[in-house]
Amino acid sequence: MTLKQEVEIRKTFAIISHPDAGKTTLTEKLLLFGGAIREAGTVKGKKTGKFATSDWMDVEKERGISVTSSVMQFDYDHYKINILDTPGHEDFSEDTYRTLMAVDSAVMVIDAAKGIEPQTLKLFKVCKMRGIPIFTFINKLDRVGKEPYELLEEIEKTLDIETYPMNWPIGMGQSFFGIIDREHKTIEPFRDEENILHLNEDFELIEDHPIKNDVAFETAVEELMLVDGAGEVFDEEKLRAGDLTPVFFGSALANFGVQNFLNAYVDFAPMPSGRTTAEGDVVSPFEEAFSGFIFKIQANMNPAHRDRIAFMRIVSGAFERGMDVTLTRTGKKMKISRSTTFMADDTQTVNHAVSGDIIGLYDSGNYQIGDTLVGANQKFHFEKLPQFTPEIFMKVSAKNVMKQKHFHKGIEQLVQEGAIQLYKTLYTNQIILGAVGQLQFEVFEHRMKNEYNVDVIMEPVGRKIARWIENEEAITDAMNSSRSILVDDRFGNKVFLFENEFATRWFQDKFPEIKLYSLL
Numbered sequence: 111m112t113l114k115q116e117v118e119i120r121k122t123f124a125i126i127s128h129p130d131a132g133k134t135t136l137t138e139k140l141l142l143f144g145g146a147i148r149e150a151g152t153v154k155g156k157k158t159g160k161f162a163t164s165d166w167m168d169v170e171k172e173r174g175i176s177v178t179s180s181v182m183q184f185d186y187d188h189y190k191i192n193i194l195d196t197p198g199h200e201d202f203s204e205d206t207y208r209t210l211m212a213v214d215s216a217v218m219v220i221d222a223a224k225g226i227e228p229q230t231l232k233l234f235k236v237c238k239m240r241g242i243p244i245f246t247f248i249n250k251l252d253r254v255g256k257e258p259y260e261l262l263e264e265i266e267k268t269l270d271i272e273t274y275p276m277n278w279p280i281g282m283g284q285s286f287f288g289i290i291d292r293e294h295k296t297i298e299p300f301r302d303e304e305n306i307l308h309l310n311e312d313f314e315l316i317e318d319h320p321i322k323n324d325v326a327f328e329t330a331v332e333e334l335m336l337v338d339g340a341g342e343v344f345d346e347e348k349l350r351a352g353d354l355t356p357v358f359f360g361s362a363l364a365n366f367g368v369q370n371f372l373n374a375y376v377d378f379a380p381m382p383s384g385r386t387t388a389e390g391d392v393v394s395p396f397e398e399a400f401s402g403f404i405f406k407i408q409a410n411m412n413p414a415h416r417d418r419i420a421f422m423r424i425v426s427g428a429f430e431r432g433m434d435v436t437l438t439r440t441g442k443k444m445k446i447s448r449s450t451t452f453m454a455d456d457t458q459t460v461n462h463a464v465s466g467d468i469i470g471l472y473d474s475g476n477y478q479i480g481d482t483l484v485g486a487n488q489k490f491h492f493e494k495l496p497q498f499t500p501e502i503f504m505k506v507s508a509k510n511v512m513k514q515k516h517f518h519k520g521i522e523q524l525v526q527e528g529a530i531q532l533y534k535t536l537y538t539n540q541i542i543l544g545a546v547g548q549l550q551f552e553v554f555e556h557r558m559k560n561e562y563n564v565d566v567i568m569e570p571v572g573r574k575i576a577r578w579i580e581n582e583e584a585i586t587d588a589m590n591s592s593r594s595i596l597v598d599d600r601f602g603n604k605v606f607l608f609e610n611e612f613a614t615r616w617f618q619d620k621f622p623e624i625k626l627y628s629l630l
């Protein structure tokens with residue numbers, strides 16, 4: 111196969127959901143279709159004490175170590191699909207957001223009974239902002255949930271995105287009969303004993319079946335005709351720009367509607383896209399010369415080793431094990447001989463991978479988040495990964511003052527790695543750490559102890575609204591107060607940490623000359 115042919119059959123997506131919406135269950139079913147696992151339940155089995163494959167997180171949490179998203183690859187049809195798991199909201203960290211930088215599309219799983227839940231809204235907003243195409247799977251139709259119309263409206267309003275239902279449910283819960291496939295004009299029945307039924311152009315049932323006179327069927331057809339009548343077309347351009355999401359109804363647990371979803375996904379999801387360099391050039395995935403970037407570093411996946419795994423998204427060319435690459439940041443040349451790919455419950459040495467693939471590189475401290483690796487005498491850096499506005503803050507210091515050196519070294523490395531964000535108060539130089547999720551602090555504390563042998567004292571500063579300042583020269587001492595703490599970020603930029611929305615507004619009213627902005 112040529113590089114172009116190999117790249118064209120790849121699809122790389124992140125699966126995102128509200129906790130308990132069914133992300134793990136859906137992932138398992140997708141892996142089953144891909145033959146990556148043999149039977150249901152090998153992945154999922156919390157109650158038996160086993161962990162779902164994509165729930166490495168829980169295992170990691172128990173060990174108290176780095177909690178991040180995992181990667182799985184499977185084959186379907188003639189496609190190679192990479193799934194990147196993202197943890198639920200309580201375990202959010204910047205890693206979760208960065209994962210979205212490494213994919214070309216996202217699959218969002220929604221619980222039909224709950225709809226869009228506020229905790230994870232931000233994740234979807236990041237997708238939207240980056241123009242990442244989103245596919246929506248509305249799950250648990252075997253239970254009673256919100257009306258389909260209501261759900262679509264909720265998605266449209268909250269996420270500011272058009273919806274295009276690919277199928278429509280007939281009933282739900284006990285009376286869930288099946289789904290109407292909009293394109294093929296078929297009804298796929300939920301229960302095995304029923305056969306597929308067909309509809310004509312006017313959505314009239316062709317076969318004779320008691321469902322014909324069922325209220326649920328009539329309602330579904332009415333609603334679908336309304337949707338059809340609204341005249342929205344399935345605009346692939348809009349999908350690719352992240353302005354329209356195709357919506358599928360189903361039940362992951364019952365493995366219903368999952369294959370329809372997967373078939374449509376491989377038809378419409380984009381192949382790997384290029385990435386922009388710091389100079390503004392776009393590196394095409396078909397470019398023969400190898401390049402990639404590190405978007406996540408996972409420490410100590412195996413507690414017996416101090417190894418870290420750096421996750422790399424290949425942007426162009428082919429990766430071959432043992433190849434020489436240059437780390438652009440340092441100019442250091444290195445041979446990559448220990449690399450891994452991730453399959454269901456297994457990691458395997460990867461010998462060959464191409465644009466769009468995600469591979470893990472064993473790392474003894476060479477890599478940082480955002481690093482670019484290039485092959486064959488190239489020299490460029492991909493544009494910086496976005497920094498995310500932290501929301502919670504902690505003062506931190508070393509318990510033992512004799513450990514200052516280790517303390518600072520640990521902080522420096524963990525900050526460079528992207529595990530946590532660093533701020534310092536003006537004049538007093540008190541170190542304040544910022545994070546998107548609470549878990550980042552726990553991971554930080556644990557790693558400081560285990561990797562740098564330093565016990566830290568963490569003192570909550572609490573939730574704050576961090577705002578950077580466009581015109582720093584306009585800042586005066588009078589603006590620094592307990593309700594608007596002025597700090598430096600690690601690049602020396604000034605940042606205000608506001609107590610709450612009210613304090614932010616009050617500040618803006620009082621000092622309208624200060625131009626505040628937030629990161630992603």
Ligand code: G4P
Nearest residue numbers: 127129130131132133134135156157249250361362363364
């Ligand atoms: P998550 O990864 O998004 O957190 O969700 P997960 O797949 O773990 O699913 C959360 C719960 O919802 C699980 O039940 C799962 O069995 C159930 N579930 C998933 N899909 C469906 C569906 O289509 N219909 C119904 N009725 N339930 C579904 P649990 O009791 O929390 O866990 P378990 O003990 O069953 O594993």
